[in-house]
Amino acid sequence: MNNKLMNFYKSHKPYSQFILFGIILSLLPLLVSLGLVKYSLLTTVASILIYSIVALGLNLLLGYSGLISLGTAGFMGMGTYLTAFITADLGLPFELALIISVAVPMVIGVLTGLVSLRIEGYYLAIATLAISEILRKVFVEFDFITNGFSGKQAQYPKLLGFLQLDRNGTYILIVFFLILVMIMMHNLVNSHTGRALSTMRGSEAAASAMGINIYRHRLLSFAIAVSFSALGGVLYMHFVKYTYPNAWILMLSLNILAVIVIGGIRSISGTILGAFIVFGVPDLILKRLPIIGSIDGAAYIFNGLLIILVILFYPNGLINMRFDIQKNFNKLFRRGEDNNG
Amino acid sequence: MDNMPDKVLKVENLSIAFGGLKAVDNLSFDINEGEIFGLIGPNGAGKTTVFNCITQFYKPDNGDIYFRTNTGEVENLVGKKTHEIIGKGLVRTFQNIELIRELTVVENVMVGAHIEFKSSLFNQFFRLKKTRQEENRMRKRAEEILDHMGLSSIKDMLVAGQPYGVLKKIELARALMLNPKLIILDEPAAGLNDSETLSLVNIIKEIKTERNCSILLIEHDMKFVNGLCDRICAINFGKLLAIGTPGEIQENEQVQIAYLGKEDY
Numbered sequence: 001m002n003n004k005l006m007n008f009y010k011s012h013k014p015y016s017q018f019i020l021f022g023i024i025l026s027l028l029p030l031l032v033s034l035g036l037v038k039y040s041l042l043t044t045v046a047s048i049l050i051y052s053i054v055a056l057g058l059n060l061l062l063g064y065s066g067l068i069s070l071g072t073a074g075f076m077g078m079g080t081y082l083t084a085f086i087t088a089d090l091g092l093p094f095e096l097a098l099i100i101s102v103a104v105p106m107v108i109g110v111l112t113g114l115v116s117l118r119i120e121g122y123y124l125a126i127a128t129l130a131i132s133e134i135l136r137k138v139f140v141e142f143d144f145i146t147n148g149f150s151g152k153q154a155q156y157p158k159l160l161g162f163l164q165l166d167r168n169g170t171y172i173l174i175v176f177f178l179i180l181v182m183i184m185m186h187n188l189v190n191s192h193t194g195r196a197l198s199t200m201r202g203s204e205a206a207a208s209a210m211g212i213n214i215y216r217h218r219l220l221s222f223a224i225a226v227s228f229s230a231l232g233g234v235l236y237m238h239f240v241k242y243t244y245p246n247a248w249i250l251m252l253s254l255n256i257l258a259v260i261v262i263g264g265i266r267s268i269s270g271t272i273l274g275a276f277i278v279f280g281v282p283d284l285i286l287k288r289l290p291i292i293g294s295i296d297g298a299a300y301i302f303n304g305l306l307i308i309l310v311i312l313f314y315p316n317g318l319i320n321m322r323f324d325i326q327k328n329f330n331k332l333f334r335r336g337e338d339n340n341g
Numbered sequence: 342m343d344n345m346p347d348k349v350l351k352v353e354n355l356s357i358a359f360g361g362l363k364a365v366d367n368l369s370f371d372i373n374e375g376e377i378f379g380l381i382g383p384n385g386a387g388k389t390t391v392f393n394c395i396t397q398f399y400k401p402d403n404g405d406i407y408f409r410t411n412t413g414e415v416e417n418l419v420g421k422k423t424h425e426i427i428g429k430g431l432v433r434t435f436q437n438i439e440l441i442r443e444l445t446v447v448e449n450v451m452v453g454a455h456i457e458f459k460s461s462l463f464n465q466f467f468r469l470k471k472t473r474q475e476e477n478r479m480r481k482r483a484e485e486i487l488d489h490m491g492l493s494s495i496k497d498m499l500v501a502g503q504p505y506g507v508l509k510k511i512e513l514a515r516a517l518m519l520n521p522k523l524i525i526l527d528e529p530a531a532g533l534n535d536s537e538t539l540s541l542v543n544i545i546k547e548i549k550t551e552r553n554c555s556i557l558l559i560e561h562d563m564k565f566v567n568g569l570c571d572r573i574c575a576i577n578f579g580k581l582l583a584i585g586t587p588g589e590i591q592e593n594e595q596v597q598i599a600y601l602g603k604e605d606y
Contacts, residue, residue: 184466191465191472192451192458192479199441199452206439208423209396209432210515211456220462266443 014186014268021272022179025049029168044283046171046239049178050232052275055259056185056268057228062257063266064189065221066201068125071112072256074132075105075226077139077248079233081146084154084243089145094157094238102230109226110219117218124222132253139245151244154237170239177235181228182268188224189266197221255279258303262310264317273319278303345407345415349374349523349555350395350431355404357394364390365401366579372523374409377549377556379570381563381590383599387579388559389436392525395557396433397423411522428456430522434512436531436559442501446492446511449500450483453518479518486514490544506537513544517552524548526558530565538562542569563600567591575599 009016028045031037054076061067082101086092108131116127139146146152157173158164165173188194200207200214207214237243259278264270282299292298314320345351351371357364364387372378380388393399395406397418406418411430418426426432432453440449458479460472487496490510495503500511509529516524529545530538542565549556560566566573567587575582575590577599583590590596 187468187472188462188465191460191468191476192455193462193465195441195444195448195452196455198444199455202441202443203439205398205435206441206452208398209427209435209439210452211424211427212452213422213424 015183018179018182018186022175025175025178026172029171032168041284042167042171043240044280046174047236048275048279049174050236050239051256051259051279052272053178053181053235054229054232055256055263055271055275056181057225057232058256059260059265059267059271060185060189060197060228061221061225062260064194064197064201065218067117067218067222068122068257069128069222069225070125070250070253070257071109071128071132071135072225072229073248073250073252074128074135075109075229076233076236076252077243077245078105078108078135079230080237080243080248081139081152082230083234083237084152085145087157087238088152088154093161094159098231098234101234102227105230105233106223106227110223113219113222117215117222124218129250132248132250136245136248139248146245149245151242153242155241157238167239170235174235174239177231181231182272185268193217193220255303258307260317262303262306262318264319267317267319270317270319274317277306277318345371345409347374348372348407349376349409350557351405351407352391352395353405353407355391355394355401355406357390357399357401357403364579365394368404368576368579368581370574370581370584372555372557373571375549375553375555376571377545377558377569379566379573379587380557380559380576381561381566381573382576382582386577386599388576389527390579391576392433392527392557392559396426396431396525397421409522427519427521430519431525432516432519432521432523433525434509434516434527434529436527438505438508438512440500440508440511440515442499445497445499446503447480447483447487447496449511450487450514450518451479453515454479454482457519483514483518486517487511489547490514506533506541509533509537509541510544513541513548517548520552521554523555523557526556528559528561530560530562538565545569563591 009020025045028037028042032039032042054072058069058072061069079101082104083097086097086100087094112127112131113124116123140148156165156167156170189197196207196212196217199210200212200217204214255278259274260271261274262277263272263274282302286298286302287293295301310318348371353369355365355368368391380391382388390399394401395418401419404419407415408418408429408431409415416429418429418431441452444452458475460475464472484493484496487493490513492507492510492514495507500508503511513526513529526545529541533541545556546569548554558570570587572585573587573590574584575593575596582595582599583593585593
């Protein structure tokens with residue numbers, strides 16, 4: 001029986017891994033209600049998962065397509081404001097808000113891409129930086145919708161018009177979307193579009209000789225990255241229930257970039273690992289240490305140092321550490337065998 | 342209007358200049374169906390530039406490039422987009438191998454059939470039936486080609502770290518995915534040792550006979566070219582020196598001067 005389950009698990013990798021990961025994450029509210037972990041841990045983990053979704057989009061863009069966006073925070077912020085406006089001000093259903101709040105940033109992203117991607121890949125970084133700053137200015141100035149600096153509020157989502165979620169329910173919804181995004185991402189990078197993106201990143205000459213329309217694929221991967229950012233924004237809004245302009249600054253975009261560099265470029269599990277390190281370690285560990293915990297910018301120093309160390313020792317991200325651990329483990333194991341023989 | 346019976350490619354009065362330098366100067370030649378055609382010339386003669394003009398990586402200043410496409414019609418390639426060329430039935434390899442290090446060998450070969458993949462983004466996101474079928478079909482085709490080249494043992498390995506001769510073969514395999522009418526090979530034997538070259542010669546001959554396609558290749562190595570090509574075109578400084586069978590080209594005085602230098606008496 002046990003063996004059967006194990007075989008099923010192995011033959012359905014990596015879906016089974018992703019779903020198992022989702023099930024483990026879903027147990028967290030239970031642990032909180034049993035009093036085994038702190039109430040605030042749920043908030044920290046939820047935001048880590050939201051940032052994971054956003055970072056997965058950026059990893060598709062950077063790792064697979066070789067493009068950089070510095071506008072992640074802006075598009076995420078746009079998602080928060082849109083969904084807040086649609087659900088709280090207009091009173092429309094959550095599902096509709098979700099679709100519109102992902103679609104509108106995506107369209108704006110595509111328009112940005114249409115202009116900037118025609119020339120060279122790195123113009124996207126400049127254009128997105130500008131768009132992100134414009135968006136932040138819009139969040140401040142259009143105060144009849146956004147409430148300016150005082151920020152905007154929303155409620156936990158109500159699904160299908162009757163299923164009102166609470167804090168735990170919204171957390172489970174976030175887990176669901178993360179697992180969905182992980183599966184979609186895995187499928188995409190292992191299909192012909194994913195290979196086309198990789199080819200484009202590795203050699204534009206080979207890509208166009210093989211019939212890959214570089215401009216179209218750049219736009220496509222940017223559109224996907226933006227929609228993942230906006231999706232993250234929507235989930236953030238309905239979990240944190242509050243958004244304000246200064247939450248969506250360049251620093252956040254750079255932190256998402258750090259997630260990928262530290263965790264693992266071109267790796268789904270690496271992205272999750274990176275998000276836990278960049279957004280988890282400062283909150284969960286650094287703040288509790290003596291002396292270091294009282295330094296204001298400790299998180300920035302930690303991330304900066306980590307980026308340098310990772311680039312030196314694991315240029316493709318910390319996720320590759322597992323191969324070294326495995327190797328050392330094997331070595332130890334084999335030595336044991338030799339001694340016996 | 343078919344102005345080129347039995348021809349697969351016809352280059353007419355091709356010219357391109359970079360700044361003041363005429364890299365290709367009023368060059369004309371044509372390739373018969375089912376022929377292995379060699380383009381030779383000393384370093385800097387403009388051979389790769391000719392290739393880049395044919396495949397529309399460069400836009401020629403002047404001239405026409407007529408190509409008999411998969412459907413049998415004759416089309417002028419000049420002005421087409423680079424990524425449209427492969428769909429006409431013309432595919433190329435590169436002088437400096439352009440494979441993707443992060444993909445496996447078989448995945449790299451599958452990229453060669455990119456334009457035949459039709460499943461939608463939604464299909465791909467959720468790996469629905471259409472995507473799965475398509476992936477399986479193309480993977481099988483890629484594996485058959487690799488098997489034919491004796492590479493099936495490394496098909497699931499990453500391209501990074503494979504020996505040079507193997508990389509050349511993988512690139513050739515990628516070019517075969519769509520059963521092209523004409524394959525353009527940019528210095529296929531450069532950097533190969535003798536046994537690798539021999540194996541490549543056999544593969545190219547097999548491609549010609551089994552797949553009924555024409556081959557245009559650039560090469561430095563005269564021995565390689567003479568043993569393989571049906572006809573040869575020699576150029577220097579972007580200008581045509583001579584076209585003919587390998588024997589004729591070897592006898593040609595101008596070609597000898599270009600290659601060996603002129604003796605002054």
